[in-house]
Amino acid sequence: MSSLRSITVATLAKDIRLEWRSRDAINSMLFFSLLVVVIFSFSFDPNAEESREIAGGLIWVAFLFAAVVALNQTWARELRNQVLDAYRVSPAPANALFVAKALGNFILVSVLEAVMAPLFMIFYNLRALGPAWQLIPVAVLGTWALVVNGTFFAAMSLRTRSREIMLPLLLFPISIPAVQSMVEATRIILAGDGSARFWIVLLLTYDVVFTTACLGLFETILQAE
Amino acid sequence: MNSIKFLYAAYIATWVIHGLYLGSLLRRYNRLRQQRKDLGK
Amino acid sequence: MKRAFPILAVLTALLLVYAFYEALWVAPMERTMGDVQRIFYYHVPSAWTAFLLFFVNLVASVVYLIGKNAKADALAAVSAEVGVVFCTVVLVTGPIWARPVWGIWWTWDIRLTTTLVLWLIYVSYLVLRRFSDSSQTPKLAAVLAIFGALDVPLVYFSIWFFRTQHPQPVIGGGGSIDPRMLHVLLINWLAFSCFAFLVCWWRYQLELLQRDLEEAQALEALLGDEGLPATSARARSPLNKTPSRPGTV
Numbered sequence: 001m002s003s004l005r006s007i008t009v010a011t012l013a014k015d016i017r018l019e020w021r022s023r024d025a026i027n028s029m030l031f032f033s034l035l036v037v038v039i040f041s042f043s044f045d046p047n048a049e050e051s052r053e054i055a056g057g058l059i060w061v062a063f064l065f066a067a068v069v070a071l072n073q074t075w076a077r078e079l080r081n082q083v084l085d086a087y088r089v090s091p092a093p094a095n096a097l098f099v100a101k102a103l104g105n106f107i108l109v110s111v112l113e114a115v116m117a118p119l120f121m122i123f124y125n126l127r128a129l130g131p132a133w134q135l136i137p138v139a140v141l142g143t144w145a146l147v148v149n150g151t152f153f154a155a156m157s158l159r160t161r162s163r164e165i166m167l168p169l170l171l172f173p174i175s176i177p178a179v180q181s182m183v184e185a186t187r188i189i190l191a192g193d194g195s196a197r198f199w200i201v202l203l204l205t206y207d208v209v210f211t212t213a214c215l216g217l218f219e220t221i222l223q224a225e
Numbered sequence: 226m227n228s229i230k231f232l233y234a235a236y237i238a239t240w241v242i243h244g245l246y247l248g249s250l251l252r253r254y255n256r257l258r259q260q261r262k263d264l265g266k
Numbered sequence: 267m268k269r270a271f272p273i274l275a276v277l278t279a280l281l282l283v284y285a286f287y288e289a290l291w292v293a294p295m296e297r298t299m300g301d302v303q304r305i306f307y308y309h310v311p312s313a314w315t316a317f318l319l320f321f322v323n324l325v326a327s328v329v330y331l332i333g334k335n336a337k338a339d340a341l342a343a344v345s346a347e348v349g350v351v352f353c354t355v356v357l358v359t360g361p362i363w364a365r366p367v368w369g370i371w372w373t374w375d376i377r378l379t380t381t382l383v384l385w386l387i388y389v390s391y392l393v394l395r396r397f398s399d400s401s402q403t404p405k406l407a408a409v410l411a412i413f414g415a416l417d418v419p420l421v422y423f424s425i426w427f428f429r430t431q432h433p434q435p436v437i438g439g440g441g442s443i444d445p446r447m448l449h450v451l452l453i454n455w456l457a458f459s460c461f462a463f464l465v466c467w468w469r470y471q472l473e474l475l476q477r478d479l480e481e482a483q484a485l486e487a488l489l490g491d492e493g494l495p496a497t498s499a500r501a502r503s504p505l506n507k508t509p510s511r512p513g514t515v
Binding site: 149156159160161162166169170172173174176177178180181184194198199202205206209210213217220221223 | 331383386387389390393394397398399402405406409410412413414416417420421423424425427428431
Binding site for chain 2: 286300301302304305308309312348351354355358359362363365366367461465468469472475476479482483486
């Protein structure tokens, strides 16, 4: 059990170090996220009343696009350096690699969201009428929902043609209940329109179900490469 | 009654969809048979 | 089975014609909607058939993952494809029915929306099968089928709750059904099930044919034109009737 944890931590630390050393990828993703917010703001320019109703949808769609950009590069470094072959023959548990990648992506996407959210608040003059602290569990659970399946499908896409388009093609349909939960919860919290509890619980259920599925089946698809 | 047109549209659409699929199966079948013949030469 | 196919095809066609007749002339007219309601006799059986086919796909996928049985994988591919066809029929007839009756093309009706998501998941499944490297396709596709199956209850619940917050029309109505209508509905379901079975059977033969062909082509590419020894896999393949073949000159 401890070897699982130490391998995961080591892999994650390596990824963060490598990302930090050449910040090109992150910087271009950050700029992409900013562009998405601006384009959305030009396209949908509601008044304060309306914006609380639709901001949830806009924000999460924007996060979704930013997440896909981040997820598409998940395995790029591993592919370039034949790391996956090394992993397959090593005794290290495949799950350690998956968890490390998923956590790395989670951190990356959270950074992107942390940049985009204040911008949205500024452009749409958002103010939460409901309990704003609840946005934190929504953001955490929602981001994990996208990232856990996204990392898994990114690995599945490695042996397909048109790898970049395959990831969203697989991810979006499966993510529909999660996206709906995130959007509705955000709308409810911003508009102060009742309780977001059901959606948060549904998000949690989604996360548990799919984290288990990903951990259970990652070995299978890793061997499939 | 105008809504009867929708009834016809639905039934026709159903069989158009099935027909298109079966047609594509037929084309695939002919292509495979041709390939098998080429291989056998 | 091969010989039975034409007879079964004719019987199924007759059944479909009979079911069609029942749907249009025998079934009683619905009180509020009128004749348009008869779309129901095509819309609902198609939905049940599509769901059954997707369930077959799930079982075949799991069987494949456990035993790596190639026939299970072929069945999974077939049932997904035919399932998507029937699912398309559901998604097309649904709005065509909704428009004259409720004045809107689309609504977040729980069954219709679940069908839409299933359609999306299985179209992505078919795209994955087509785009992936053929040696790994069965495993990847099977895993995706399992993810899809896990997703469906979550989709159902999320739409269910969404509808309690945002009331929407229900397409197809709930509640009890006139026994004469139920009879017509079941006849059409039987007819479409037989039809789906035959289409799947034909598609399955096509799949086997394609796989044999690919195997033979691969062997030919490997061994070239020098002719093949009688003990090779090609000689054992069902494409060959004679045990040994001369070279291709």
